[in-house]
Amino acid sequence: xxxxxxxxxxxxxxxxxxxxxxxxxxxxxxxxxxxxxxxxxxxxxxxxxxxxxxxxxxxxxxxxxxxxxxxxxxxxxxxxxxxxxxxxxxxxxxxxxxxxxxxxxxxxxxxxxxxxxxxxxxxxxxxxxxxxxxxxxxxxxxxxxxxxxxxxxxxxxxxxxxxxxxxxxxxxxxxxxxxxxxxxxxxxxxxxxxxxxxxxxxxxxxxxxxxxxxxxxxxxxxxxxxxxxxxxxxxxxxxxxxxxxxxxxxxxxxxxxxxxxxxxxxxxxxxxxxxxxxxxxxxxxxxxxxxxxxxxxxxxxxxxxxxxxxxxxxxxxxxxxxxxxxxxxxxxxxxxxxxxxxxxxxxxxxxxxxxxxxxxxxxxxxxxxxxxxxxxxxxxxxxxxxxxxxxxxxxxxxxxxxxxxxxxxxxxxxxxxxxxxxxx
Ligand code: GLU
Numbered sequence: 291x292x293x294x295x296x297x298x299x300x301x302x303x304x305x306x307x308x309x310x311x312x313x314x315x316x317x318x319x320x321x322x323x324x325x326x327x328x329x330x331x332x333x334x335x336x337x338x339x340x341x342x343x344x345x346x347x348x349x350x351x352x353x354x355x356x357x358x359x360x361x362x363x364x365x366x367x368x369x370x371x372x373x374x375x376x377x378x379x380x381x382x383x384x385x386x387x388x389x390x391x392x393x394x395x396x397x398x399x400x401x402x403x404x405x406x407x408x409x410x411x412x413x414x415x416x417x418x419x420x421x422x423x424x425x426x427x428x429x430x431x432x433x434x435x436x437x438x439x440x441x442x443x444x445x446x447x448x449x450x451x452x453x454x455x456x457x458x459x460x461x462x463x464x465x466x467x468x469x470x471x472x473x474x475x476x477x478x479x480x481x482x483x484x485x486x487x488x489x490x491x492x493x494x495x496x497x498x499x500x501x502x503x504x505x506x507x508x509x510x511x512x513x514x515x516x517x518x519x520x521x522x523x524x525x526x527x528x529x530x531x532x533x534x535x536x537x538x539x540x541x542x543x544x545x546x547x548x549x550x551x552x553x554x555x556x557x558x559x560x561x562x563x564x565x566x567x568x569x570x571x572x573x574x575x576x577x578x579x580x581x582x583x584x585x586x587x588x589x590x591x592x593x594x595x596x597x598x599x600x601x602x603x604x605x606x607x608x609x610x611x612x613x614x615x616x617x618x619x620x621x622x623x624x625x626x627x628x629x630x631x632x633x634x635x636x637x638x639x640x641x642x643x644x645x646x647x648x649x650x651x652x653x654x655x656x657x658x659x660x661x662x663x664x665x666x667x668x669x670x671x672x673x674x675x676x677x678x679x680x681x682x683x684x685x686x687x688x689x690x691x692x693x694x695x696x697x698x699x700x701x702x703x704x705x706x707x708x709x710x711x712x713x714x
Contacts, residue, residue, distance in 0.1 A: 296600045302619045303595040305384035311620035313387070316696035319689065326704055329712075333383055334367075334401075335359040339429040341407075343421045355407040355426045359439055360386035363706040366437055367403030368393055368644060370444025370473075371426075371451070373419070377406035381594070385444075388615055389644065391699035392637040396676045398648040403439050405430070411446045423451050427458040434459065436469035436655065442647050443473040443519075445593070449485075453478055469654035472647035481650035483665035484643075489523025489591075490666065491642015492613045493531060494673040495634050496587055499609050502632065503586070507532035511548075511585040513607070515539040517566060520613045520640065521591030522557065529553040533587075537580050541592075543567035544580035582606060590617035597622050605631060612636035627690050635692040637699065638680050645672050 301307050310331070317327050337357045342350055356379055359367040369389035382404050390402025407426055411419060433439055443452060452474045459470045468479030476482065483490070500510060512528060512535045514521045521538070529535050534550035545551065545566050552571055559569045567574050581588065581596070584606040590596050591613030597605065602618075602625035610626065611634045612618065618626070618633070626633055646669055653659050684694030 298598055298600055298619075299621045302598060302621050304380055305594055305616045306380040306387075308616060308620040309384040309387050312623075312692060312696050313700070316693055316700050319687065319693065320697055320700055320704075322700065322704060326707065329707055330361075330700060330703060331387075333358050333360045333386060334362060335433065336379070336383070337430055337433060338379070339426065341422065341425045341429055343418065343425055345418055346415050353407055353409050353422055353426075355405065355429070356382045357403065357405040357430045357433065357439070357441075358382045358386040359401070359403040359433070361390040361401035361703060362439075363390075363703050363710065364394060364401055365399035366401060366435075367439035368400035368442070368647065369403040369405070370442045371405035371407070371447050371455075372444040373407050373409050373411050373422075373446040373451075375408060375410040377408045382406045385615055388637055390703060391696060392641045392644060394699035394702040395637050395680065395695050396641045396645050396672050397702070398645060398672075400440070400644070400648065403441070404444070405441055406444075416450075419451070420454055423447075423454045424458045427455045428462070431459060431462055434470060435463075436467065436651065440469070440647070440651060441471045442644070448519075449473060449475045449480065469651050472650040474650070479650070479654045481646055481653055481665060482660065482662040483669065484646045484650055485519065486523045486527060487646035487665075487669060488520045488613065488640050488643035489525075489527055490669060491645065491673050492520070492524045492589060492591070492611050492639055493527050493533075494642070494670055495639050495677045496528070496533075496589075496609065496611050497531075498674060498677040499611070499632055499634060500586075503608060505586060508534070510534060510587060511536045512587040512589060513537040513539070513580065513583050513585045514613075515581060515588075515590045515596065515617075516592035516614065517557075517560065518591070520643075521589065524589055524591060524613060525551075525553045526557070536585060537575070537583055538566055539577050539580045539592075540566050542577075544575045544577040545569050545572040546575045546580065546583070547572040587611055589613050593617070595619055597626075599625065602626055603629065605629070608632060609634065612639045615640065623690070623692060633691050634677075635680075635695050638676055638691070638695050641676065642669055642673060645669055 588607035
């Protein structure tokens with residue numbers, strides 16, 4: 291039987307329009323006046339570079355890259371750089387604005403930025419990726435720096451990418467400047483706890499949400515989409531903390547075990563075979579259906595626009611913890627609200643990563659490094675307080691968590707802009 295997929299609303303999957311819809315709602319409720327609204331909404335700077343890169347076979351290719359600095363009102367711009375074939379300026383813009391709101395929600399002294407290079411890392415060698423990274427860094431060099439804009443990893447970039455950016459920047463300014471990027475290798479100015487930070491933050495806010503439902507980890511079934519830096523770490527830490535991770539969904543399949551998956555064993559299987567599927571201690575299942583399993587917690591940690599007006603009503607979770615940036619479209623928000631799904635919005639749920647990036651930047655600037663216990667303890671304190679701030683704001687203003695998080699963030703950024711005044 292042919293099941294017809296309902297059509298999405300026009301422009302539903304444009305992340306900048308999703309960001310704008312939530313922004314407008316929060317600004318309306320806060321009564322932000324027109325001029326301030328324009329300042330808060332407009333990205334402060336958008337850089338577009340076309341970078342020539344020598345490929346291994348001797349050909350030259352030109353790649354397009356972006357760096358958007360949405361806001362520097364509360365501190366240097368901050369945010370990752372992604373490498374993907376479908377990067378668009380609107381996407382980078384939205385992601386940059388989400389960084390502004392995210393840093394404000396967790397109250398760390400940064401603005402928001404994001405970068406992207408249109409390329410397909412799957413077909414590029416390490417040497418080609420290094421040349422792309424270095425040339426991109428050289429082109430945006432005047433606009434980044436510990437006091438200006440501090441990049442970090444995002445989709446398809448990692449510690450090695452950050453080491454190349456740090457080196458390129460340092461060669462140009464003629465001294466080693468570790469604080470120009472975060473998410474670096476541990477022995478090169480990186481922070482303990484950074485690789486796990488986003489997943490750990492997701493776990494901490496989920497634990498806070500469980501209390502609202504009187505749930506214990508042991509009777510909490512979790513479905514996770516994505517098994518990379520965010521999803522994989524969240525799965526590992528949450529299973530260790532006693533949650534029942536019943537399903538992992540990846541781009542090439544899904545695995546299900548109602549009694550809970552052995553996450554370290556699944557990771558080993560994936561490393562050995564290149565896929566999570568075919569794992570002996572679980573059943574393979576249709577990856578397109580797995581998101582609709584009945585569970586207490588659904589944790590999308592892969593990419594944008596996976597929960598839309600076409601499928602939101604099929605979700606059967608109590609809590610939606612948004613590990614990815616922008617996994618839910620703005621049109622799906624009201625469907626989730628009607629279904630009374632407790633949403634922990636991305637700008638709160640995945641803020642653990644940038645929070646430990648902040649710790650890394652502080653440690654680099656001090657040249658004094660913290661032990662893991664200190665990093666994790668401070669992360670926990672910030673995530674618990676931010677969860678409390680957002681939910682208390684929501685209860686007070688009778689809005690859902692997403693709008694509460696946006697309102698809280700807009701209010702904090704607006705406050706900074708007011709105090710600084712408009713420079714003329
Ligand atoms: N890319 C991550 C995010 O979206 C981390 C950003 C950072 O650490 O600056 O939050």
